[in-house]
Amino acid sequence: MKNLYLIIVILSLTTNLIAQKKIAEKQSKSVLIMNGTAHLGNGKVIENSVIGFKDGKLQLVADATLVRIDMTAYDLKIDAAGKHIYPGFIAPNSTLGLVEIDAVKASDDEDEIGNFNPNVKSLMAYNAESKVTETVVPNGILTAQITPRGGRISGSSSIVQLDAWTWKDAVLKENDGIHLNFPNTFRTGRGAENGVIEVNKDYIKQIEEIVNFINTAKSYSSSTPKERNLVLEAMKGLLDGSQTLFIHANDEKQIIDAVNVFKENGINKLVIVGGYEAYKTTELLLKNNIPVLLKRIHEMPVNDDQDYDLPFKMAKILTEKGILVGLENSGNMERMNTRNLPFLAGTCAAYGLDKEIALQLITSNTAKILGIDSFCGTLEEGKDATLFISEGDALDMRTNKLKETFIQGRLINLENHQSNLNKIYKSKYNQN
Structure with missing residues (x-):
């Protein structure tokens, strides 16, 4: 007893x-x-x-x-x-609800095995009852784009509201876009001391792999295959323009090459995610009407010769050039730090951007970039x-x-x- x-x-x-x-x-x-x-x-x-x-x-x-x-x-x-x-406020490129505790593998569902996974749907793994998610709402973040990670093509994101029992209750827009990690032009040398940076010798080869995958998807889409291929089928939205390709890229060459590669291959609905050196490519972005979701601005400059406050000024620089800009918060402890999204916008205002324009970085601008501005x-x-x-x-x-x-x-x-x-x-x- x-x-x-x-x-x-x-x-x-x-x-x-x-x-x-x-x-x-x-x-x-x-x-x-x-x-x-x-x-x-x-x-x-x-x-x-x-x-x-x-x-x-x-x-x-x-x-x-x-x-x-x-x-x-x-x-x-x-x-x-x-x-x-x-x-x-709207949090794009977020892994809210995909990972609960980083150290507990069973609670981590943000990526899948494999390199090309356009068929992976992050919404299926979204935990609407995440305890992390409920801590960001009190700071005004009420909507998020739930985004997968890993591989060359991570999968598709979906947009949810942050007060729901299940993913079915939460979803506002399903499979809004597919996320691709563009090859890095440089990488940290394996086994090198002090994090030595070296040229990525496989850069061209990796781009060719992407182009070959796109061409294979085109062939599949334009034929009547004997067997259904879910991976190739998932590319249809990019090819017909019903989905957005979110290109995760930061340096100047990455961005230029990415835009040219996808435009040449008939994928025109593009968004740059990260875009640390997007300010060097504004003419190209404007010409092709490509918006930018800026990487977390509460960080130090990447290069020693850059202004100490460059990350803080980045949104102002791009906005004044006519680029549609939103703010994203990926990086270390990104889920817990999502609650700081409004303060990223506040920093942009403190470094020269009009306060109401800074507000647009996490409201109307992001809604336009994600294609939900008709209702949000x-x-x-x-x-x-x-x-x-x-x-x-x-x-x-x-x-x-x-x-x-x-x-x-x-x-x-x-x-x-x-x-x-x-x-x-x-x-x-x-x-x-």
Whole structure:
């Protein structure tokens, strides 16, 4: 009997430890937010705004001094006086939900064996109940592009909203694009001391492998094969333009060669991911209408002869050249660091970019790059009611304090295991 009682106690404690937060229910009451400063995500600001939404869609976004409001048309009213309203931030090229604990192999599902895997679908592996994911929402990141890693062609990404029970509940756009890691022009010498850099002697050969794979996919697509090949079949979206090719490349030669190779082979819908030296290739990018998802800017310059603040200025340089720019956050501890996405944009503003243009780097610009701008990325009538109210400037870590958050009109619970631990230890040390 004692053993049975002990088992019950252990199971009870375990259940409490692993329990997930409650997922918000579908919006059932219309909402009206008044008196807040609305940052629309398209460069515009409404100082005294009125925002109404019903059934998950924005019905009213206007200046309160210019419209007559039927207060009886809304069930709930929120006074946002002195606060700021933003569209939900978007995290592209993210592995949220694909890895829970780096050191636990069973929780790591971000890549597959093999070099050419366009048929791999990251959405199938997405864990909507990830404890890491629920920690980024309180900073305003409400949408993400879930992206695979590894190999030459990693697979396809999908776009999700970050409050769901399963991947089927979360998905906003399935298989939006395929991700390719372009060959490096240089590599660290194997066994070399002090990380000596050497020319990648296989660079041309590796590019030829990509071209051969594309040609094989073209032949498969234009014929009636006796046997179905899922790998080659997965390339169809790139060949017919229904999918985007996200090219992960950083240095100047990589970017130039990548654009030329894929244009010559009939793949025209391209995005550069990383793009550290994209500022050296702006004419080529502009000519071919290619946007850039800039690598994490909170890093040191790559080369000794570069300005110490080059990463901070990169978005401004590209934007002023006319390039459509978004921010991505891949790198060390990228899932946990996703919560810092708004502060990357804040740094861009601190280094010369207008604050509202910096906001576009993680809202409307990214939505356009990912092809979801018809329903996401800005506060506009007819779009999803995915937004939040912050006590202050959401691009500043000191004042990014979310009060109310909505995804498709659903009021989101911002509590998570970190905020619960915060309450527990504040109570323990009488800091409430």
